[in-house]
Amino acid sequence: MKKTIAVILAMLAGPTVAAPKEVCAKDICVSNGWARATPPGADNAAVYFSVVNKGRTADSLISASSNITANAMVHRTVVTGGIAHMEMGGPVEVNAGGHVSFAPIGYHLMLEGLKQPVTEGKVISVTLDFAGAGKLTFPVPVLGVTAAGPPR
Numbered sequence: 001m002k003k004t005i006a007v008i009l010a011m012l013a014g015p016t017v018a019a020p021k022e023v024c025a026k027d028i029c030v031s032n033g034w035a036r037a038t039p040p041g042a043d044n045a046a047v048y049f050s051v052v053n054k055g056r057t058a059d060s061l062i063s064a065s066s067n068i069t070a071n072a073m074v075h076r077t078v079v080t081g082g083i084a085h086m087e088m089g090g091p092v093e094v095n096a097g098g099h100v101s102f103a104p105i106g107y108h109l110m111l112e113g114l115k116q117p118v119t120e121g122k123v124i125s126v127t128l129d130f131a132g133a134g135k136l137t138f139p140v141p142v143l144g145v146t147a148a149g150p151p152r
């Protein structure tokens, strides 16, 4: 009987790609990180997340890196005349008490010069460097190539 329960619990636990909880450095907290899997041959991947500033002074994201490439740039997707294009977007200011979303339209973090594909189900690690709060590293689960965001 005990054995059966243990087996069932083990099955329920399974392999988990748990949604990462909020990760904070001082007053800056990041949550809801996710990346889109890359198609074969792609050498860059977009990462999305939310940043909250719980402090009383503005802070700004000045640089970023990842465990799969040191080369991460803030980009902003802008739609003009129905056509989306990317431009450089950093540094990103986060007001006192404010928040900034990195999402498919708007800011994203672009991991560039990938040496291997970013595949669905993996979890990569991204480090953001803020002028005030310093470095903050958080896990980023990789969703499907056509994903629009984590399930809610």
Ligand SMILES: [Cu+2]
Binding pocket: 046, 075, 076, 086, 108, 109, 110
């Ligand atoms: Cu980009």
